[in-house]
Amino acid sequence: MTKGRTLYDKIVDAHRVRDLDPEGRLVLLYVDRTVLNEYTSPQAFSGLREAGRAVWRPEAALGVVDHVNPTAPDRGAEMSDAGGARQTAYFAENCRDFGIPIYDVLHPLQGIEHVVMPETGRVMPGMVLGAGDSHTTTYGALGALGFGIGTSDIEHYLATQTVIYRRLRSMRVRVDGGLPIGVTPKDVIMALIRDIGAAGATGFAIEFTGSAIEAMSVEGRMTICNMAVECGARGALVAPDDKAFDYLAPRVGLPTDLWRKAVESWRTLRSAPDAAFDREVALVAEHVEPMVTWGTSPDQAAPIGGVVPDPALEPDPGVRRDMARALAYMGLAPGQRLDAIPIDRAFIGSCTNARLEDLRAAASVVKGRKVAPGVRAMVVPGSSQVRRDAEAEGLDRLFREAGFEWRQSGCSMCLAMNDDVLVPGERCASSTNRNFEGRQGAGGRTHLMSPAMVAAAAVTGRLADCRSFTPEV
Known part of the structure; x- marks a missing residue:
């Protein structure tokens, strides 16, 4: 009898354009959105220019200056670092020429890409997001599959809205119980990384489940999904629930009827009860201490x-x-x-x-x-x-x-x-x-x-x- 699908498989299957090998492990994957920064994008834009290619869906990308900019209390557009100034200037030029919206240093919504994307309603359950930063796994807190991609992948994405993607194995991490006072989601993910090692989830997408995960805020789930990459995972997911929907509602701003239909669809984004995972790991929340x-x-x-x-x-x-x-x-x-x-x-x-x-x-x-x-x-x-x-x-x-x-x-x-x-x-x-x-x-x-x-x-x-x-x- 065929086993039910995991949340990870549901999302990948919904975005698979075609198989690229007989086993279906390598696929051409549609990517809904990306976020670009001044540090990992320059070569991708240069490649597009040299090939004479346009960006396929510029509205599906967002440019954010976050890595090289100063954070002095009195912010200005000037940068003391000449290299950083060149990077940000070229980034602004690229976003302008290719029609991509950008939050530069002085923009009122500027910030770290993985903070800005969720808070501006650009991440929604069931989406696939690929970006030039390994901590794109953060978006799993909202039931979206996010992963880091290299510069050549960024160029491929910008030109085609797809990436060549190798399916991952599935790992379920169950955290049950109540976290003691003073213990946070950061401590949970650090305890997991200590227990399974920095390479313990290499080749896996992790789905976080259990009563302790359900009790966490969306922000807390972002922390654990963000650091899942530090034990080797290239994907992290939490099934979307009412907390996720409440977080998204004022940010997405859909009309009532469309929002109701969206939530109805998003509630199906969870692993089947009989879904088989390649690896299971359990943590007891009460045993976690500040790390x-x-x-x-x-x-x-x-x-x-x-x-x-x-x-x-x-x-x-x-x-x-x-x-x-x-x-x-x-x-x-x-x-x-x-x-x-x-x-x-x-x-x-x-x-x-x-x-x-x-x-x-x-x-x-x-x-x-x-x-x-x-x-x-x-x-x-x-x-x-x-x-x-x-x-x-x-x-x-x-x-x-x-x-x-x-x-x-x-x-x-x-x-x-x-x-x-x-x-x-x-x-x-x-x-x-x-x-x-x-x-x-x-x-x-x-x-x-x-x-x-x-x-x-x-x-x-x-x-x-x-x-x-x-x-x-």
Whole structure:
């Protein structure tokens, strides 16, 4: 008897133009929408120009400046970095010449692409979105299949509205139970990555299910789908539900009759009860604790109450070698208490954790407190809209009074591609998604954690447990 289809298979099947191999694993896939940035798109546009091709559906693309732009509190169009200025100027030229709408640095809706796309109603359940950034998986929080594509794929998409796509295997990650106070979706995904490894989901699309996922906000689901790529997944999905529909309703703005029909269709976007997954993983929500990374890969993580692990106790020689290299780079020793590691910088931002919900959680920790002496702390909202919404709630005032810098939106210190970088040896508590060597600046040392944990580190001057602070907001 034929098994029912997974949500992933339903979406891929609905967008399959044709099979490209006898087994149907390689397909020509229709892509509904894309978002372009100034960093990964230039070569694609150059290829179109050289071939004399037009963009097939320019209205299905959006250009956003987010990677190289400064995030200084007083924003202007000028950039001190000549290379970044050339990139943004060429990007604006390309979007203008090919008829693609663009949110440049001074646009009121400018922000990080994976924050802007959902908040402007451009992501809807059942869609396929491909973009030149691996964290396009974020859109799975709304029941859409998003994945990163390379420059040649971007060019192919712009010219044809399709990409050549290899089907993935399916993994179901079930998270049941209730998350304890102080434990966030960021901790859930970090715990998963620690458990299955940085390559544990390579070749898979993950569907997140279970009562803990159902209880999460859409913003929380975006966090877990965003970081699913850090365990190798090239797709992440949560079946759309009333929370997703409530999130979308004011953003999409469809007439009542069309909206009702859309929701009726979207409710069918879920895996069949008898759907077979290639791999099953389970987490117990009550067992998850606030997490921090100690190494240079997202899977090198532990609960904040733990200690730096000892490579000598690791039986696998390859893993032991990687651990030793990570500790040497991070300047840590086995047995050190994680909650005693001092920091120099604290950063709240990125496409993982810079939405309004994230800023509220961090503000609840810093209210009435001050950033520790010697620590430079920054908040970079995920979009200009998030910034305005936070200011309307007075969150900016709480951060400023505590000693945080309240900056403009952009990728900022998530990656060393703009003015916001660590200097060699600086140690940063960061709400971002990657802690690779040099990710935030050459020689910089990054510890990943939730926004509330970053706030706790900022006011104590060391890695700290956010559960020690009673929320007051």
